[in-house]
Amino acid sequence: ESWVHLRKSNTEPIIRIIAEAHTKAEADELVKKFTAEMLASN
Structure with a gap:
């Protein structure tokens, strides 16, 4: 499981x-996804 x-x-x-x-790659991908969603909501 993973979390943010x-x-x-x-x-x-x-x-x-x-x-x-x-994995670090999975965690990095989660951070990228949440960052993109937050920036898109501006």
Whole structure:
């Protein structure tokens, strides 16, 4: 299984995206997917 955690910073204008998966490549792909979806929603 894998998961993604999104967290808004209270001190900086950023959102942290943390992912865990079986492999680093899978985690990187999750981060890319969530980043793209967030940017598209602007």
